[in-house]
Each structure stands twice: as C-alpha cells, then as structure tokens.
Amino acid sequence: xxxxxxxxxxxxxxxxxxxxxxxxxxxxxxxxxxxxxxxxxxxxxxxxxxxxxxxxxxxxxxxxxxxxxxxxxxxxxxxxxxxxxxxxxxxxxxxxxxxxxxxxxxxxxxxxxxxxxxxxxxxxxxxxxxxxxxxxxxxxxxxxxxxxxxxxxxxxxxxxxxxxxxxxxxxxxxxxxxxxxxxxxxxxxxxxxxxxxxxxxxxxxxxxxxxxxxxxxxxxxxxxxxxxxxxxxxxxxxxxxxxxxxxxxxxxxxxxxxxxxxxxxxxxxxxxxxxxxxxxxxxxxx
Amino acid sequence: xxxxxxxxxxxxxxxxxxxxxxxxxxxxxxxxxxxxxxxxxxxxxxxxxxxxxxxxxxxxxxxxxxxxxxxxxxxxxxxxxxxxxxxxxxxxxxxxxxxxxxxxxxxxxxxxxxxxxxxxxxxxxxxxxxxxxxxxxxxxxxxxxxxxxxxxxxxxxxxxxxxxxxxxxxxxxxxxxxxxxxxxxxxxxxxxxxxxxxxxxxxxxxxxxxxxxxxxxxxxxxxxxxxxxxxxxxxxxxxxxxxxxxxxxxxxxxxxxxxxxxxxxxxxxxxxxxxxxxxxxxxxxxxxxxxxxxxxxxxxxxxxxxxxxxxxxxxxxxxxxxxxxxxxxxxxxxxxxxxxxxxxxxxxxxxxxxxxxxxxxxxxxxxxxxxxxxxxxxx
Numbered sequence: 001x002x003x004x005x006x007x008x009x010x011x012x013x014x015x016x017x018x019x020x021x022x023x024x025x026x027x028x029x030x031x032x033x034x035x036x037x038x039x040x041x042x043x044x045x046x047x048x049x050x051x052x053x054x055x056x057x058x059x060x061x062x063x064x065x066x067x068x069x070x071x072x073x074x075x076x077x078x079x080x081x082x083x084x085x086x087x088x089x090x091x092x093x094x095x096x097x098x099x100x101x102x103x104x105x106x107x108x109x110x111x112x113x114x115x116x117x118x119x120x121x122x123x124x125x126x127x128x129x130x131x132x133x134x135x136x137x138x139x140x141x142x143x144x145x146x147x148x149x150x151x152x153x154x155x156x157x158x159x160x161x162x163x164x165x166x167x168x169x170x171x172x173x174x175x176x177x178x179x180x181x182x183x184x185x186x187x188x189x190x191x192x193x194x195x196x197x198x199x200x201x202x203x204x205x206x207x208x209x210x211x212x213x214x215x216x217x218x219x220x221x222x223x224x225x226x227x228x229x230x231x232x233x234x235x236x237x238x239x240x241x242x243x244x245x246x247x248x249x250x251x252x253x254x255x256x257x258x259x260x261x262x263x264x265x266x267x268x269x270x271x272x273x274x275x276x277x278x279x280x281x282x283x284x285x286x
Numbered sequence: 287x288x289x290x291x292x293x294x295x296x297x298x299x300x301x302x303x304x305x306x307x308x309x310x311x312x313x314x315x316x317x318x319x320x321x322x323x324x325x326x327x328x329x330x331x332x333x334x335x336x337x338x339x340x341x342x343x344x345x346x347x348x349x350x351x352x353x354x355x356x357x358x359x360x361x362x363x364x365x366x367x368x369x370x371x372x373x374x375x376x377x378x379x380x381x382x383x384x385x386x387x388x389x390x391x392x393x394x395x396x397x398x399x400x401x402x403x404x405x406x407x408x409x410x411x412x413x414x415x416x417x418x419x420x421x422x423x424x425x426x427x428x429x430x431x432x433x434x435x436x437x438x439x440x441x442x443x444x445x446x447x448x449x450x451x452x453x454x455x456x457x458x459x460x461x462x463x464x465x466x467x468x469x470x471x472x473x474x475x476x477x478x479x480x481x482x483x484x485x486x487x488x489x490x491x492x493x494x495x496x497x498x499x500x501x502x503x504x505x506x507x508x509x510x511x512x513x514x515x516x517x518x519x520x521x522x523x524x525x526x527x528x529x530x531x532x533x534x535x536x537x538x539x540x541x542x543x544x545x546x547x548x549x550x551x552x553x554x555x556x557x558x559x560x561x562x563x564x565x566x567x568x569x570x571x572x573x574x575x576x577x578x579x580x581x582x583x584x585x586x587x588x589x590x591x592x593x594x595x596x597x598x599x600x601x602x603x604x605x606x607x608x609x610x611x612x613x614x615x616x617x618x619x620x621x622x623x624x625x626x627x628x629x630x631x632x633x634x635x636x637x638x639x640x641x642x643x644x645x646x647x648x649x650x651x652x653x654x655x656x657x658x659x660x661x662x663x664x665x
Contacts, residue, residue, distance in 0.1 A: 022395045026387070030405045033536070037408065039430065040420050055430040097311040104307035108300050116312060123319050125589075125650065127597035129618060130642045133625045133635045134322035134329065141339050157318020160311055189303035218413035220600045221618075225626070236415040236600075243419045243604055250423070257419060261412045268411045272404055275411070279541065280548030 037261075044254035051250045066255035074238035074256045075230055083217055083234040083263075085148065090155035091212040094163045095205045097156065102167030103197050107179050108189065117168065123161030128154070129221050136225045150226045155219070159212050162282060170204035171197060210271070210278030217264060235260050323643075330637035336630045352637035362638070365615040366645075368527055369596055372616065373649070375531045376538070376591035381584065383535070384542025389576065391543075392550040393568070403547065406540035414537070418604025421533045425520075432515040443512040444504055446470055451500035459492040461485070471511060523613045530605055530614060537601070538594075542587055549583040550576060585657045589650050596646040617642050 043051050045062040054060075071077070105113050128135070135154060136145075144150040174197065182192045220236040227233060239260040242253040268275060330352055334345040356362045387406060391399045409417060423429050450466050464485055495506060519525040558571055566574070599618035602608065608619040617638060625635035 019395055022390045026390065026396055026402050029387070029539075030402065033406055033408060033540070036420060036424060037412070052428070055433045097314065100307045101311040104304045108304045108307075110301070110304050112304075112308075116308060119320070120311075120315060123315065125593055125647070126319055126323070126643065127593055127646075128319065129597045129599050130621075130639045130646075131319065131322040131326065133621065133632065133639055134325040135318070136625070137329070137339065137632065138317070138322055138325060153314065154318050157314045160315050161319070164311060189300065189307070193307070214411050218411075218415075220413070220415055221603070236413050239413065239415045239419065240604060243415075243422065253419065253423070257416045261416045264411045264413070265408075268408070276403065276407065276544050277548070279407075279410075279544050 040254050041258050043250065044258045046251060048249055048251040051254075066251040067259070069249075070242070070252040070255035070259060073252060074241055074259070076235070076238050076256075076259055078231055079233055079235050079238045082148075082232060086151055086155060086219075086223075086234055087213055087216045090152050090159065090216050091209050093152065093156040094159040094212055095208045098160060098163030098167040098208060099171070099198065099201050099205065100193065101164055102171045102201075103189075103193050105164070105168045106171040106174075107176060107197075117164070120161045120164045124165060126161075128158040132222060132225050135222070139226055146227050146229055146232065148227075148232060151223055151232070154222055154226060155212075155216055158222075159208075159215075162211065163208050166207060166282065167201065167204055170201060174200055206274060207278040207281045210275050211282045213267070214264065214275070235263075326636045326639055329632055330640055332633055334632055336632065348633075352633045353641070355634060356637055356641060361612060361615060361620060362617075364523070364613070365617050365620040368614060368616045369598075371527050371531055372534060372598060373592055373595040375534055376595045377588050379531075379535045380539045380542050380591060381587055383539045384587075385546050385580075385584075387539070387543040388546035388550055389572070392547055392576075393571075399547075403540075403544065406543055408540070409537040410541050414601040415604045417533060417537055418601050421529065421536075422605045425529045427515060435515040436512070439514075440508050440512040443471075443508050447504060447507060448500070451503055459489060461489065464489045464492065467507070521610050521613065526606075526610070526613045530602055533601065533605065534598075538591075542591075545583060545587055546580060549580055553579045581657070585653060588653050592649045592653065593646045596642050596649070 039056075042058065043055070044066055045059045045064070046054075047061070047063055047065065050060065104110075105117050139145045139150040139154075142150075144153070178196055179192055182196060187195075217234075218236060219234070220240065223234055224237070230237070239256050242249075242256045328347070331347050331349060332345055333348045337343050387402070390396055391402055396402065424431055426432070447467065447470055450463065450470060467488065468484055491506075491510070492503065495503060498506075520529070553576065558575055561571055561575060597618055598616065599622070602614060602616050602619060603622075606614040608615040608623070621635050621638040621642070624631045624638060
C-alpha cells in the first residue's frame with residue numbers, strides 16, 4: 001500500500017522539509033562519527049613531522065615506519081595472542097556454562113531454581129568494574145594474581161548473569177515435550193542436553209558470543225588490576241601506553257591505535273548484522 | 287502406575303544432573319560477584335590496610351567511619367557531580383538522540399536504513415582506550431581542533447591588518463602605522479601581554495625586519511600575535527567535563543539507536559497503516575503507537591545507561607586520568623586512587639564501591655517508579 005501524505009500540498013511540503021532535515025541531521029552525525037576514525041587512520045601513515053605541519057590533509061609521503069615503531073614499543077606481539085586467548089576461552093566458557101545451567105533452570109524441576117536464578121538476574125545490574133578492589137584482593141588471597149586463570153575466571157563470572165538469563169529464557173521456549181519424550185525413551189539429562197538442547201541453542205549462543213567478544217576484546221579496567229606482567233596483558237594496554245609519555249609521538253600513537261582497533265573493525269564489517277541483532281537481544285537489563 | 291514407583295530413582299538422577307549443570311556456573315558467579323560483594327561490605331567496615339588478609343597483621347571491624355569520611359571529602363562530592371553529569375548526558379542525551387535516529391530510520395523518512403545504522407554504531411565496537419586517546423588528541427592544544435581554530439583566527443587577523451600595510455612595495459614603518467596596528471589588534475593582541483611598552487617594542491620589531499613587503503610583514507605579525515587556541519576551559523571545574531561528556535554522547539548514542547530500532551521493528555506495521563488510513567498524522571502515530579510500544583525498552587535503556595554511567599572508568603581514565611588536579615574525577619577513579627595510588631586505603635575504596643552500587647540501585651529504583659507512574663501499563 002502506498003503511504004499517502006495527508007491531503008493537501010502544504011502537508012506534502014512539510015513532509016519534504018522534514019525529509020531534507022532528516023537527511024541533513026543523519027549525514028552530519030554520520031560524518032562526525034566516521035571522520036575522526038578516518039582521520040586517525042589517515043594520520044597513522046604520516047611522519048610525526050608531517051602531521052605537525054599538516055594535520056588535516058592526506059599523507060604526502062605515506063610511510064609504514066610508525067607501524068614498525070608502534071608494534072615494537074607497544075609490544076603488540078605479546079599482547080595480541082593474549083587478547084585472542086582471553087576472548088575465545090572466556091566466550092566459550094560463558095556460552096557453555098550458561099547453556100548448561102540454563103537447561104537445568106528451564107527443564108529440570110527444582111525448588112532451588114527460584115533463588116539461584118534470581119541471584120543471577122540481580123547480577124545483571126551489578127557492573128563488575130565496581131567490584132575491582134575486592135576482586136584484586138580476592139585473586140591475591142587465592143594466589144592467582146598475575147595469572148591467566150584470574151583473568152579468565154573474572155571474565156567468565158562477569159559474563160554469566162547475562163548469559164544465564166538469555167540462555168534460560170531461550171531454552172524455556174523449547175517445547176518441554178521434546179525433553180519429556182526423550183526421558184520416556186530412557187535418555188539421561190546429559191544425553192538430552194548434548195543431542196537435543198545444544199544443537200537448538202545456536203541462536204542464543206551466537207548472541208552471547210557477539211556480546212562477549214566485543215566486551216572482552218576491549219576490556220581494560222579489570223585486566224589492569226588482575227595482572228601486572230606485560231606477558232599476560234591484552235591489546236588495550238598496548239594502546240594505553242601511548243596516552244602517557246609516548247603521547248607526543250603522534251605518528252606512533254595513531255599507528256598503535258589503528259593496530260588496536262583494526263581487529264574489531266574487521267570483525268564488525270564481517271558480522272555487522274549478527275552484531276546488531278545480538279546487541280539488541282542482549283539489552284534486557286532490569 | 288509405574289511412574290510413581292520409578293519416581294524416587296528418577297528424582298535422584300534429575301537432582302544429580304541439576305547440580306552438575308548448575309554448580310560450575312554458580313561457583314564462578316559466587317567467586318566473581320557474590321564473594322567480592324560480601325568482602326567489599328566487610329572491608330568497608332574494617333581497618334584492613336593491605337598485607338595478608340588472614341594470618342598477617344590483625345585487623346578488625348571498626349564500623350561506619352569510612353562512610354562518614356567519604357561524605358566529608360569534597361573530592362567525593364565533585365566526583366559524584368561528574369558522575370551525575372555522565373548520567374544526565376546518557377539518559378537525556380543518548381536516549382532521545384538514539385530514539386530520534388531510530389524513528390527517522392524506522393519510518394523510512396530516510397533511505398538506506400542499514401547504512402545509517404552501520405555507521406552510527408561503529409564507535410561502540412572500538413575500545414574505549416582508542417576512543418579516549420583519539421579525542422584527547424583532537425581536543426589537545428596541538429591537535430586538529432586547535433589547528434582549525436588557529437587557522438581561522440589567523441585568517442581573520444590577516445584580513446584585519448592587510449589594509450593597513452598597503453598593496454605592495456616595502457612598508458614604511460612609522461609611529462602612525464604602529465599605533466594603527468595596535469589599535470586594530472586591540473588590547474588582547476599585541477599590547478596586553480607581550481611588551482612593557484607596546485608601541486616602542488612593536489616599532490623595534492618591525493624595523494628589525496628590514497625592508498620587506500606587506501606580505502612578509504603580515505606573516506611575521508600573524509606568527510607573533512594572531513590569537514592562539516588555548517584549552518583554558520579544561521581547567522575550569524564544570525567545563526572540564528565537556529569534552530568527556532561529548533565523547534560519551536558520540537560513543538554510545540548508536541547503541542541506543544540499535545536497541546530502539548530493533549524494538550520498533552517488532553511493532554505490528556498493520557497497526558500503523560490502519561492508523562494512517564484513519565487519518566492519524568505522524569505525530570499521533572508516534573504518540574499513540576510507537577511511544578507506548580517502546581516504553582519498556584526506554585526504561586530498560588535508561589537502566590542500562592545509569593548503571594553504565596555510574597561505574598564508567600576506562601574512558602575518563604584514558605582521556606584525562608581524572609586530571610587536571612582531579613577536576614574530572616569520577617567515582618570509579620576516586621575508588622581506584624584510594625586503593626592503588628599512594629598507601630592503599632582498602633576500607634575507603636570498598637566503601638566508595640558500595641556507595642556507587644547503592645546510588646546506581648537507587649536511581650534504577652527511581653526509574654522503575656517513574657515507569658509505574660507515567661506509563662508502562664501496556665503489555
């Protein structure tokens with residue numbers, strides 16, 4: 001059906017003005033969003049000298065020297081593998097534990113489900129950053145300060161409330177009859193989990209992966225207090241180095257920032273639709 | 287029936303499976319959130335100040351004095367105020383702006399919905415460290431913003447002075463010219479700051495240039511006296527937060543666009559079409575269909591924004607580190623500093639953490655009350 005503008009020519013003019021205004025506003029904000037990032041990448045190819053002479057133009061003598069220097073000073077060769085380890089392991093851990101517990105909450109009757117599930121849901125409102133001091137003391141108490149275990153434990157624990165909430169709600173929507181008939185056929189719960197539930201939870205697992213990959217990859221506040229050795233830190237630290245004493249070496253700073261954001265930009269370009277959907281699905285706080 | 291006979295064995299198997307499935311997640315959760323929050327409460331009431339928690343120097347529960355210490359600390363109040371600015375920008379900046387963008391895209395007022403969405407969400411996937419450092423550079427006195435402003439003010443300056451120096455040929459430096467330059471530049475330019483006796487000093491400078499054309503003289507004058515961008519406002523308490531607030535708006539508005547748009551797309555389009563056929567105009571569609579359908583999402587987004595705003599740390603940490611002289615302090619940095627800068631004050635830091643959590647819960651409660659009052663009767 002054609003959407004008719006209400007009646008008169010006046011209405012049509014008003015609609016045209018609104019349309020033009022909308023385009024102007026959207027374009028302005030889009031430029032404001034993308035240009036700084038573009039500017040950053042562009043300037044990473046200028047020498048610091050060239051940058052100081054001309055901050056806004058295109059690089060006249062593009063150079064990769066900044067990248068060589070930034071790569072070395074930022075110790076990215078050490079940090080990038082860690083970022084991958086933390087992101088992959090914690091995401092896999094969150095998905096597995098969430099779906100497993102979600103299955104129990106949704107399909108196995110227990111008087112404990114009420115309080116335990118509620119405790120997870122309350123956790124959605126707690127941001128783990130506000131617990132960084134006690135977490136720091138706790139990992140020291142457990143003797144796991146400065147270990148990958150500490151980082152992984154905290155990342156997994158922090159992701160679980162949302163993970164369990166989404167997984168449980170998702171599994172609740174799977175017909176209970178499927179589980180019951182498998183029970184009657186004599187299947188144990190773990191077998192049902194493996195052969196019936198797990199394959200059906202791909203959509204919620206994707207959502208959880210999307211939510212956790214971006215947050216874990218970019219996480220800085222917690223890892224900063226959980227480990228002190230460069231060998232154990234992740235990408236954001238490499239970039240943070242360029243905010244202090246190295247901040248006036250603009251060329252290298254821009255190269256470091258570009259190195260830091262490139263993986264996520266690529267990830268975003270490749271999975272934009274899934275990311276957008278996952279974020280929308282994950283916004284269920286409250 | 288057979289069922290009732292088999293029940294106890296089945297129950298036991300179900301119980302075992304239940305705990306095997308729930309416990310790993312529950313243990314991790316207790317370790318990362320449950321225990322730390324208890325620890326935080328205990329320590330905030332104690333005099334524990336580092337060292338071994340058990341078997342080290344003895345420490346004991348001493349009561350609520352950390353909390354009164356916080357309330358008496360002016361830095362707490364300035365940090366809290368800055369957090370509130372962040373909350374305000376989030377709830378009354380990001381949310382409405384994101385809503386408008388989503389609405390414009392949803393109602394097809396603009397074409398290419400995926401394009402706008404895709405672009406405006408980009409800042410969300412970049413690390414806050416990158417965002418913080420990038421904008422810090424942009425706002426710095428040597429950054430591109432300063433570059434642009436300086437370029438403009440230089441052009442203005444040149445346009446101002448050019449007529450005084452004539453068209454071409456060497457400029458004759460005389461008292462008359464000097465006083466006219468001084469008059470044109472005004473008290474904030476040449477005269478005020480730089481010289482003891484402006485007229486004489488300026489004349490000396492101009493003569494020392496030798497016999498030069500108006501162009502070179504203008505360049506020299508501009509280099510010396512064209513007003514330069516200074517980031518003075520960044521050391522004024524309330525204004526210093528402006529760049530940070532701007533960046534927060536820049537960064538997260540796209541996320542709310544995504545949330546609102548996703549939920550608008552769940553609205554039954556027939557409802558809107560029917561309303562339009564019945565003669566409802568765009569404003570009525572918004573007021574009676576879209577807004578009510580989104581009230582739940584709006585409340586949830588506000589809650590998301592509030593809890594995020596109160597615990598935000600890394601962006602400010604990367605941009606200003608709380609400086610200069612603590613005027614861009616926020617609660618999380620105040621907490622971090624108490625624990626990790628200088629002698630550790632763990633009881634104080636934990637008390638700050640709990641105050642953050644309490645304020646965030648209180649604001650979420652207020653949001654829920656507002657929702658009950660003014661809407662949310664739908665669904």
